[in-house]
Amino acid sequence: MHHVDVPTAKIWSLSRKYKLLPIHRVLLGHDGSMTNLLELISCCEVALRTIKQSVIPCPREVADLLAVDAGEPVNERDIIIVRSRDGSPLLYARSYTPLSRLKSAFKADLMRADIPIGKIMQRHRIEARREILDVGYLSNDRHLEKLLARPGPYLLRTYNIITQGKPLITVKEYFSASL
Amino acid sequence: MHHVDVPTAKIWSLSRKYKLLPIHRVLLGHDGSMTNLLELISCCEVALRTIKQSVIPCPREVADLLAVDAGEPVNERDIIIVRSRDGSPLLYARSYTPLSRLKSAFKADLMRADIPIGKIMQRHRIEARREILDVGYLSNDRHLEKLLARPGPYLLRTYNIITQGKPLITVKEYFSASL
Numbered sequence: 001m002h003h004v005d006v007p008t009a010k011i012w013s014l015s016r017k018y019k020l021l022p023i024h025r026v027l028l029g030h031d032g033s034m035t036n037l038l039e040l041i042s043c044c045e046v047a048l049r050t051i052k053q054s055v056i057p058c059p060r061e062v063a064d065l066l067a068v069d070a071g072e073p074v075n076e077r078d079i080i081i082v083r084s085r086d087g088s089p090l091l092y093a094r095s096y097t098p099l100s101r102l103k104s105a106f107k108a109d110l111m112r113a114d115i116p117i118g119k120i121m122q123r124h125r126i127e128a129r130r131e132i133l134d135v136g137y138l139s140n141d142r143h144l145e146k147l148l149a150r151p152g153p154y155l156l157r158t159y160n161i162i163t164q165g166k167p168l169i170t171v172k173e174y175f176s177a178s179l
Numbered sequence: 180m181h182h183v184d185v186p187t188a189k190i191w192s193l194s195r196k197y198k199l200l201p202i203h204r205v206l207l208g209h210d211g212s213m214t215n216l217l218e219l220i221s222c223c224e225v226a227l228r229t230i231k232q233s234v235i236p237c238p239r240e241v242a243d244l245l246a247v248d249a250g251e252p253v254n255e256r257d258i259i260i261v262r263s264r265d266g267s268p269l270l271y272a273r274s275y276t277p278l279s280r281l282k283s284a285f286k287a288d289l290m291r292a293d294i295p296i297g298k299i300m301q302r303h304r305i306e307a308r309r310e311i312l313d314v315g316y317l318s319n320d321r322h323l324e325k326l327l328a329r330p331g332p333y334l335l336r337t338y339n340i341i342t343q344g345k346p347l348i349t350v351k352e353y354f355s356a357s358l
Contacts (some may be wrong), residue, residue, distance in 0.1 A: 004212075005215075005301075008215070008219065011219060015222060020221045022202055022219070022222070023201055023202060023205070025219040025220065025222065026202070026205055026216060026219050026220060026221075029215065029219045030205075030209060030211045030215065030216060030219065031211040031212055031215055032210040032211025032309070033210055033211075036184075036187070036208065036209065036210055037205060037209060039199045040187065040190060040201070040204040040205050040207075040208045040209065041185055041204065041205060043191055043194060043201070043204065044191075082353075121308070122184075122308075125341075125344075126273065126308065127306045127307050127308050127322045127341065127342060127343070128306050128307075128308070129300070129301075129304065129305065129306050129307070130211070138358055140319055162306065163306060164306070165304075165308075
């Protein structure tokens with residue numbers, strides 16, 4: 001018998017407490033590309049709308065997740081994934097990538113800012129693993145209500161994309177449970 | 180604007196034709212661990228029941244998928260993923276792995292036969308990408324009806340798990356649309 005992950009067990013527990021649907025549990029706990037998943041669920045193409053993208057000194061709490069020194073240059077990216085058809089928001093995400101771990105072709109795509117990470121990885125045939133670090137539930141949040149144009153509750157998750165043994169990107173994603 | 184994959188477009192088309200649910204599209208097209216996905220969907224632990232496992236000379240059609248010579252030794256594994264709680268079958272899969280591409284620790288786990296591939300990869304922290312090769316729909320099939328203990332229709336998919344630029348495993352999975 002194998003062992004069930006801590007995040008999976010936490011998702012089951014959130015699911016019982018808040019009566020989540022199977023699709024919510026999948027959105028919280030899957031370890032594949034989120035863009036791909038959203039295209040499968042919504043049965044249409046999705047696009048990326050960039051809110052903010054800039055190189056900043058790595059904040060302390062992010063440095064711990066990425067295993068880099070605080071202050072090291074990282075690319076911070078705030079995006080919303082929307083349905084291409086009507087522009088309606090599906091997911092809000094903030095990600096951080098240490099510039100020192102970015103190869104130039106990947107970096108150019110990431111800085112172009114309109115391509116989802118999953119698509120960039122696919123294009124460059126990047127081999128990786130995704131490690132779900134935490135999942136959570138928020139009954140309401142004004143900022144998210146504006147960004148996602150939907151009322152709460154919201155579900156969130158934090159995960160790392162790991163290549164060559166090191167975190168390449170740490171991502172925090174939020175979506176409405178009415179998705 | 181990015182480009183939608185051929186398998187994703189085929190899944191949308193199957194979905195319209197056969198009125199598939201979002202969860203079916205996810206099962207067909209996601210690029211993460213299938214074991215993990217089944218544990219999220221069914222909200223309980225799953226286990227692996229091995230039907231057959233042996234080293235055979237690689238059949239021609241499989242050799243093409245794996246990019247190895249026909250006749251090269253491959254590990255053929257037929258399994259059913261079941262709900263641990265009640266043993267009810269969720270998915271039937273047949274996979275092939277060229278022995279030449281297996282590292283010894285991974286090989287030992289694969290030959291032990293009771294551990295799902297996704298769990299083995301997680302345990303060994305293997306970085307990979309999954310490439311969906313094809314998806315399909317079967318209205319009925321006697322063999323699958325026995326294996327899965329459910330009537331048709333069935334959904335199926337073929338994908339490769341790629342590490343270090345080469346297919347490590349090619350997998351064909353079948354599950355009931357009533358899952």
